[in-house]
Amino acid sequence: MPHALPAHRAIHHLTRLRERAPLVHIITNDVVTGFTANVLLALGAAPAMITAVEEVAEFARIAQAVSLNVGTLTAPQADAMRLAALTARDHAVPWVLDPVAAGALGYRTTLCEELLALRPAAIRGNAAEIMALAGTASQGRGVDSLNGSEEALDAAQRLASRTGAIVAVTGATDYICDGDRVIAIHSGDPLMTRVTGTGCALSTVVAAFLATGGAPLDAVASACAVMAVAGKNAARQANGPGSFVPLFLDGLFAMDAATLEDGL
Amino acid sequence: MPHALPAHRAIHHLTRLRERAPLVHIITNDVVTGFTANVLLALGAAPAMITAVEEVAEFARIAQAVSLNVGTLTAPQADAMRLAALTARDHAVPWVLDPVAAGALGYRTTLCEELLALRPAAIRGNAAEIMALAGTASQGRGVDSLNGSEEALDAAQRLASRTGAIVAVTGATDYICDGDRVIAIHSGDPLMTRVTGTGCALSTVVAAFLATGGAPLDAVASACAVMAVAGKNAARQANGPGSFVPLFLDGLFAMDAATLEDGL
Amino acid sequence: MPHALPAHRAIHHLTRLRERAPLVHIITNDVVTGFTANVLLALGAAPAMITAVEEVAEFARIAQAVSLNVGTLTAPQADAMRLAALTARDHAVPWVLDPVAAGALGYRTTLCEELLALRPAAIRGNAAEIMALAGTASQGRGVDSLNGSEEALDAAQRLASRTGAIVAVTGATDYICDGDRVIAIHSGDPLMTRVTGTGCALSTVVAAFLATGGAPLDAVASACAVMAVAGKNAARQANGPGSFVPLFLDGLFAMDAATLEDGL
Numbered sequence: 001m002p003h004a005l006p007a008h009r010a011i012h013h014l015t016r017l018r019e020r021a022p023l024v025h026i027i028t029n030d031v032v033t034g035f036t037a038n039v040l041l042a043l044g045a046a047p048a049m050i051t052a053v054e055e056v057a058e059f060a061r062i063a064q065a066v067s068l069n070v071g072t073l074t075a076p077q078a079d080a081m082r083l084a085a086l087t088a089r090d091h092a093v094p095w096v097l098d099p100v101a102a103g104a105l106g107y108r109t110t111l112c113e114e115l116l117a118l119r120p121a122a123i124r125g126n127a128a129e130i131m132a133l134a135g136t137a138s139q140g141r142g143v144d145s146l147n148g149s150e151e152a153l154d155a156a157q158r159l160a161s162r163t164g165a166i167v168a169v170t171g172a173t174d175y176i177c178d179g180d181r182v183i184a185i186h187s188g189d190p191l192m193t194r195v196t197g198t199g200c201a202l203s204t205v206v207a208a209f210l211a212t213g214g215a216p217l218d219a220v221a222s223a224c225a226v227m228a229v230a231g232k233n234a235a236r237q238a239n240g241p242g243s244f245v246p247l248f249l250d251g252l253f254a255m256d257a258a259t260l261e262d263g264l
Numbered sequence: 265m266p267h268a269l270p271a272h273r274a275i276h277h278l279t280r281l282r283e284r285a286p287l288v289h290i291i292t293n294d295v296v297t298g299f300t301a302n303v304l305l306a307l308g309a310a311p312a313m314i315t316a317v318e319e320v321a322e323f324a325r326i327a328q329a330v331s332l333n334v335g336t337l338t339a340p341q342a343d344a345m346r347l348a349a350l351t352a353r354d355h356a357v358p359w360v361l362d363p364v365a366a367g368a369l370g371y372r373t374t375l376c377e378e379l380l381a382l383r384p385a386a387i388r389g390n391a392a393e394i395m396a397l398a399g400t401a402s403q404g405r406g407v408d409s410l411n412g413s414e415e416a417l418d419a420a421q422r423l424a425s426r427t428g429a430i431v432a433v434t435g436a437t438d439y440i441c442d443g444d445r446v447i448a449i450h451s452g453d454p455l456m457t458r459v460t461g462t463g464c465a466l467s468t469v470v471a472a473f474l475a476t477g478g479a480p481l482d483a484v485a486s487a488c489a490v491m492a493v494a495g496k497n498a499a500r501q502a503n504g505p506g507s508f509v510p511l512f513l514d515g516l517f518a519m520d521a522a523t524l525e526d527g528l
Numbered sequence: 529m530p531h532a533l534p535a536h537r538a539i540h541h542l543t544r545l546r547e548r549a550p551l552v553h554i555i556t557n558d559v560v561t562g563f564t565a566n567v568l569l570a571l572g573a574a575p576a577m578i579t580a581v582e583e584v585a586e587f588a589r590i591a592q593a594v595s596l597n598v599g600t601l602t603a604p605q606a607d608a609m610r611l612a613a614l615t616a617r618d619h620a621v622p623w624v625l626d627p628v629a630a631g632a633l634g635y636r637t638t639l640c641e642e643l644l645a646l647r648p649a650a651i652r653g654n655a656a657e658i659m660a661l662a663g664t665a666s667q668g669r670g671v672d673s674l675n676g677s678e679e680a681l682d683a684a685q686r687l688a689s690r691t692g693a694i695v696a697v698t699g700a701t702d703y704i705c706d707g708d709r710v711i712a713i714h715s716g717d718p719l720m721t722r723v724t725g726t727g728c729a730l731s732t733v734v735a736a737f738l739a740t741g742g743a744p745l746d747a748v749a750s751a752c753a754v755m756a757v758a759g760k761n762a763a764r765q766a767n768g769p770g771s772f773v774p775l776f777l778d779g780l781f782a783m784d785a786a787t788l789e790d791g792l
Contacts, residue, residue: 023669023670030313031297031301033559034298034562034563034724035298037725038770041723042768049558050600050629051600051602052600054601054602054635055635072315073316074315074316075316076602104323105319105323141310142310142323193305194305194306194517195302196298196301238514240515241305241513241517242510242511242513242514242516245510246770246774247770247771250766250767250770252768254768294558294577295562295565296562335577336577337583339580369578369583369586371583405551406553406587407576408574458569458781460562461562504777504779504782505566505777505778506570506773506778509774
């Protein structure tokens, strides 16, 4: 039975994030780099995208969190991701996996499975991706899921139990699982699916919240809550997906206790 | 003698696009990835950027259209493009070539000529690029054309005849050619040249419209018409190229029959 | 003792830039490509991002300026940068180095030192980066500097003397140095640090202003002044970093003598 996230816990994590301004080492896809960096800067984190195998080990160990996204995977990037995940694990830096289109394409599915063995602190994906990693039959199409997030709840719990990661399966409702408990976030807005990178950026926000040092289940749920509330509020004011983006970033920048309490 | 595009034909194609939400496999340049994805999402298509040679064949065959853009070409990307075009041809998936700066740089010109043999369904470029592929002397400068689109009309017709592709040469006026007939679109706005990626995004919109299954000449012209009308309307409301972008994306999202009839 | 930049000198350089619309060859990091191109287009320059070793030599020699940024350096990109800088030097094309996170990561620090030998016309960085290149102990964190720009003034002068480049160390105040004279620009706004790419874009604007052919110290200072004034004005109207971006680009597009005089 999913629980709600008390607003005061999300506020606590957001306040910590802003105090610490965690350095988040990101390797992500070519489509969402700028938007992702702007989301983290708006929230108060410090994103850095360091992508070459020559540099990732030196950087991942000094970061407060690492976030890996396979959306436009290439072979050199796969090498860099392996090394970044290994370094993060060895230095106890929490790291997040965003398995974009896992299950739909063999090359990246194999890499994601390999990375799972390096103990991500969290995995954030849509229903099809989480079901694929859990070994459940799913229906994806490109980077989209044709399954609703509620259909992936069991798979998410199993994946969390098997890997030890917090698993966030996001969609109309977000479910955040630790293999036992589930937190559900009902905010957000369908307009967010018409803007590229809202899910990919969320994965890096999850990484930033994990760097606050609080309870991981709460930290991941807080990341989802902040993004969902900002998304719902921006969608209410926007005329479409174009005006959504500046409103969303302004909303993340201005996010406070009153807005989170109203929104959750 | 160029014809106009009846608004009802553009509306027909746009309606089909929104019903089918075609999956468009895109390999494009580093500068325009985010904007391109947002343009397709605003219109109702499903963009996916899969760029590695390990993945493109698996993906191109399940896409409804493929779009290739050589703007920031690298050797690994050239390999991926060859394989994507070959796969698209072999699986009867329509594919589009955007020959950015062809004629100005030898490496990409050679690749574009090689790709032409793989039977693109459409080619979208500025006057200098189309003239270069047709073997006509032209004046480009970087990624810009110093020739007007009307100067490239003969070259576009010859290129269309030789390759079997629909050729769209875009500029102040867009000309869409099948080697015999020509459709001219007079909308658009000079402000679009002050925003990066409007032409590159158009090429992917052409791919999405080709996935609607209608007559290719009409489909390509409809893509140009929708983008030109959205551009003219956004420019009228914008204070400059910065405010243009959100207005343009909102306009694509809201595009309807009345707006297209007014605009054409 | 730093001098102010007379507004009429910045206006003179901006007017020249708009008359010449210089072609600027850019190799930059994956995060800021789109924003960077939009900044240059808004100002009236012609950006082109040509990144492959197969193409850079052919392009750098026809460009009016070259701008190199190591923010998401890879080994193939390092090769392309070496060749672009070498070509620029050999063809008397002014080129700019943006040494993102130099000092923090060994691989890129080594490359930056190698590139310094190829005689950049200007170097633009934050305090930690400039101090690292000058051989002074500094405190960076990721891509951010923990030192204020004023702390790097001596290092900037030494680096300028040693390399012959104009060195711009930017921060709350920008200092532009030629090894002897210093110009200080006090505009800008802290909100600019919450938007990705304002510094990286500035480096390409420096390149565009160097292409106007005026005195280099003045040209670089004019670039900093135009960006700082546009930033200050956009921040005054913005609700946060999201609405800042369109306002900033509109402000660059509309920048004129009166606005520059008011702002400086």
